Amino acid sequence: MPESIRDTGGSAAAGSAAGSDAGLLAQTVIAVRAAGSALRERFGEVVPCQSREELIRALAANDDTALDILRPRLTALRPDARWVEDEPAGGALPAGEWWVVDPAEGNVNHLHALPDWAVTATLVRDNRPVFTAVHLPLTGETCTALTGAGVHLDGRPLHVSRTTDLGLSIVATSQARPDEDEKVVRRVGSSVTEMLLDALVVRTSVPATLHLLNVAAGRTDAFWQFAGARADLLPGALLVTEAGGRISDAEGRPWTPESASFLAAAPGVHAAAVATLSR
Template identity: 30%
Template structure:
C-alpha cells in the first residue's frame, strides 16, 4: 500500500469491527427481542443492531470527524473529507436473533465514491476478512483466493431472499429454475459472509436481489481482491437490482441465466 491513507482507514475499520463484534458476541441478552421492523414484520432490528452501529459511528467520528457515514440503522452524514464509511453493524440479524452463528459486522470505506477498504468481522467463526483496493484479500492474515471455476453444473452457489413475501415468491421461482443447472444452492442469511465465502473459495458463486450498499460494499471488495468477478446485470455494477460474485468462469454463465430468469426484478 503506497497510499498512506489506506493503512489508516484499514486500521480504523478493523478496530471498529472488532469492538462491535465483541459487543454483539459477548453482550447478546438471553431474552433478545425485536426493537423494530423495516420492510416487513420479519425484517427485524434488534437493540444490538442499534448499539453496534452507535459504537462504530462514535469510534470513527472520534478519529475522523470530517468523514461521511452511511449506516443501515439510520446513521447518515455527508462529511467533507471525501471519505465515506458504509456500515452494516449486524449483517444477518435474523440469524443473530435466533442464535445462529452466521452473522457479521461489515465496514467499508469509500473515497470519492470508490470502495478502497473493506472489513467483514465474523465473530462466531473467529475470522476477520479484509481487503484494500489493489492490495489483495485476507482472512486472519491468510491470503484469500477464489476457487478455480468448475463447470456451472458443478458450482455451489449461495443466494438470499427478500423479507417481502411477494418479492420472495419470485426469488424462489428463480432459485427453482437455477437448481437443476448447479451442483446446489445455499442460503446462509448474511450477504457479507456469502461474499467473503466466495473470496475464501467456500462458494463458487453468490447472487441476490434487493441488497443495500451496506450489505455488499465491504464483501464486494473482498471478493474482487481475491480474484472473483462481481457485478449486477450485464455491464452494470452490483446494486440493489442485482448483486453477483463468482469465480470468473462461473460468473458469466450464472449472470446470463439470472438475466434470462428475470432475477433482477420482482
Template identity: 35%
Template structure:
C-alpha cells in the same frame, strides 16, 4: 488527514472487532433476543444490539476522523467534508443473530470519493475476519485467499438470499427452482457480507442476490474482487439493488446469462 487505504483498514478492523465483541457478549448473555423494531416488513427486524453497535462504530470512526461521512444501516447518512465516508452494517444477518445462529457479521467499508478502498467483515461468533484494500489482495485472518477455479456451472456451489417482501420472495423461489437442476447445489446462509466472503475464500463458487443495499455489499464486494471474483450486475449493469452477482471467473458468464434469462433482477416474471 491521510486517506491511505491501509490506515483506513486498520481503523475499520479495530472498530469492527470492538463492535463484534459487544454484540457477541450481548447475545450470549440472554437465551432469547428481543426485537426492538421492524423495517420494511414485520420479518425485517432490528435488535437493540444493532443500534448499540452502530452507535459504537460511529463514535469510534468519528473520534478518529471527525471530518468523514458515514452511511449506516440503522441511522442513515451523516455528511462529511474529507472525501472519505464509511459504509456500515452493524449486524449483517440480524435474523440469524436473533435466533442464535452463529452466522452474522459486522461490516465496515471505507470509500474515498465514492470508491471503496478498504473493507472488513468480522464474524463475532466464529472469530473469523476478512479484510481487503483496493489493489492489496484479500485476506482471512491474515492469510491470503482466492476464489475457486471452478469452470463448469454444473459443478458450482452457489449461494443466494431472499428478500423480506412476500412477492419478491415468491419470485426468487421461482428463479431458484430453475437454477437448482443446473448447479452442484444451493446454499442460503442469511448474511450477504459473509456470502461474498465465502466466494472470496473459495467456500462458494458464486453468490447472487436481489435487493441488497450498499451496507450489505460494500466491504464484502471489495473482498471478493480482491480475491479474484467477478462482481457484477445483469444486462451490463453495475452490481446494485437490482442484483449482485459475485462469481469465480470460470462460471460467471454462464451463470450471468442464465440469471438474465430467468429474470433474477425482476420481481415479476
C-alpha cells in the same frame, strides 16, 4: 464492481494514500472487533418477539450496542467522512468519503441464536470502496480487503475458486430484505429453481456479506441477489473483486449500487451463472 476501483495509480501520491488507507484499515479492524465483542456478550438465547414492533426494538438494541462503539472510533479516524444513516438504502452516494457500516450484519440471525452474523465497516470514497473489514465474533475471524492490495482472512490471502463447471459448483443467494416487492420475490424464486437445475447445490440464507466472503475464499463459487442495499453488498463486492472474482448484475452488465440485481462469481463460472439467471 467497476474495474476503476482497482486503479490505485502509479504516482508517489497514490502510494502514500494507499499506505495511509492501510493504517486506517488496521484501526477499523480494532473497532469492528470491539463492537463484535459487545454483540457476542448479548448472544445466546433466542430473543422472543410477539410483534413486528418488538422485533424492530430488539434489532435496534443490537445495532445501538455496536454503533455506540463504532461511531466514535470511526469518526475519530475520518472526522470529515459522513455516515450512511439509512442502512437498507441503495443507490449512489454524493461525492466525498462515507462510512457504510452494518453494525450487526445478519441481525435477525443473532436474535434467533443462529451463528451467521458479523460486524462490517467500509470506507467509500467518491463512490468507490476503499477498504472493508468484516468481523465474525463467534469464530474470531476478521476478513479485510484494501483496494489494489488483495483480500485477507486473519492475514492469509484469499482467492476465488478455480472451478469452471457450474454443474460442480456450490452457489448461494440471499433475501435482500423482508416485505420485498412481490415481483422481486417471484424473480428470486424462479432464479433458485433455475440454479437448482444447473448448479450442484444451492444455498439460501442471510446475510449476503457472509456468502460473499465464502466466494472470496473459494468455498463457494457464485452468489446472486435481487435488490439489495449498499451495506450488504459493497463490503462483499470488494472482497470478491480483490480475491480475483467477477462482479456484475444478473444479466452480466457492470454492477453499481443502483443496479437491480447483483452477481459475484469465480471467473470460470460467471458466464454460465449469467446464462442461468437470464433465462
